[in-house]
Amino acid sequence: MPPHQYPGSGNGSxxxxxxxxxxxQVRACRTRLGMTAADLARASRISVGMMSKIENGVISxxxxxxxxxxxxxxxxxxxxxxxxxxxxxxxxVPAGAETAFEMGEAxxxxxxxxxxxxxxxxxxxxxxxxxxxxxxxxxxxxxLEHFGMEFLYxxxxxxxxxxxxxxxxxxxGDSLSFAGHTPHGPEQLIRLPVRFxxxxxxx
DNA sequence: AATCTTCATCCATCCAGTCC
DNA sequence: GGACTGGATGGATGAAGATT
Numbered sequence: 748m749p750p751h752q753y754p755g756s757g758n759g760s761x762x763x764x765x766x767x768x769x770x771x772q773v774r775a776c777r778t779r780l781g782m783t784a785a786d787l788a789r790a791s792r793i794s795v796g797m798m799s800k801i802e803n804g805v806i807s808x809x810x811x812x813x814x815x816x817x818x819x820x821x822x823x824x825x826x827x828x829x830x831x832x833x834x835x836x837x838x839x840v841p842a843g844a845e846t847a848f849e850m851g852e853a854x855x856x857x858x859x860x861x862x863x864x865x866x867x868x869x870x871x872x873x874x875x876x877x878x879x880x881x882x883x884x885x886x887x888x889x890x891l892e893h894f895g896m897e898f899l900y901x902x903x904x905x906x907x908x909x910x911x912x913x914x915x916x917x918x919x920g921d922s923l924s925f926a927g928h929t930p931h932g933p934e935q936l937i938r939l940p941v942r943f944x945x946x947x948x949x950x
Numbered sequence: 951a952a953t954c955t956t957c958a959t960c961c962a963t964c965c966a967g968t969c970c
Numbered sequence: 971g972g973a974c975t976g977g978a979t980g981g982a983t984g985a986a987g988a989t990t
Contacts, residue, residue, distance in 0.1 A: 784974065794963050799975055809961065 769813070770802040772827045776820040777802075790819035862944075875947045881906075881933060882940040890930035896948045897931070899923045904941030909934040917943075 777787045788798040793812060800806045801816070808816075817824040862876045881904075890909060899908070900922045908915045908923060910931045915923060925931060927947060 783972085785972090795974075796964070796976075797962060799973095800962095803975080805976080806961070812961085 769808070769827045770804040773816055773820070774802045776822055776826065780820065787816065787819055791815040877945045877947075878942065879945060880940060880942050881936055884936050884939070890932045892928055892930050895927045897923075897925055897927050898946045898948075899925075900944045902942040902944060904936070905938035906933050906941045907935045907937065908932070 773787075777784070782790075784798045784802065785795050788795045791798075791812070792815060797806075797808075797812070801808045801812070813827055814824055817826065820826075862878050901917045901919055903919055905916070905918050908917050908931070910923065910925050911929045914934060915921075916937075917923070933941065
């Protein structure tokens with residue numbers, strides 16, 4: 748298959764494009780870790796034959812099976828779906844080309860960048876993803892509120908994050924999912940710089 | 951309306967065959 | 971010989987129709 752051509756798209760087969768896409772992602776993750784199909788099958792507690800069919804898009808693996816694979820590969824379940832959606836309507840943001848925002852005088856040093864969005868109009872996206880970089884202790888900001896749901900993933904640093912009356916001590920790799928209408932925000936920046944991804948869904 | 955039966959479909963395993 | 975593929979097969983599940 749030529750580079751940049753998505754598996755299952757335009758290959759003439761027209762069969763199980765989503766299953767093929769998932770299979771390609773599973774295989775890519777597996778080979779990246781230097782595992783054989785048998786290794787991954789063993790780790791996921793499925794048969795080697797099943798592994799073969801999943802990787803070749805022959806079957807639609809159940810969610811339980813995909814979850815087992817994601818755990819064995821130590822990747823989020825959504826990794827297997829990456830790149831399949833919105834093939835003809837993708838938004839590519841090269842490194843350094845993000846849209847930077849300043850959040851007002853009181854938060855002058857605290858910056859966040861819009862990495863991408865999806866929706867029928869840029870003015871009313873259904874999903875937005877931001878990269879926050881907080882490099883001063885004073886960058887912690889008052890709680891925010893908004894519609895929809897938010898997912899937060901801490902990349903670097905350490906902080907306490909407040910959601911309503913709850914406080915969460917977060918380190919790299921920790922994540923939070925919560926309703927946007929609950930007042931939330933970084934409360935104390937413990938180890939700088941703090942960098943985290945924030946995805947907001949307005950659905 | 952609730953229960954039972956039948957049938958189709960899906961997901962998974964087994965295992966023989968193929969490929970490198 | 972190890973890795974992988976794909977056909978055959980079985981168990982689980984759900985939909986649809988029949989019966990009470």
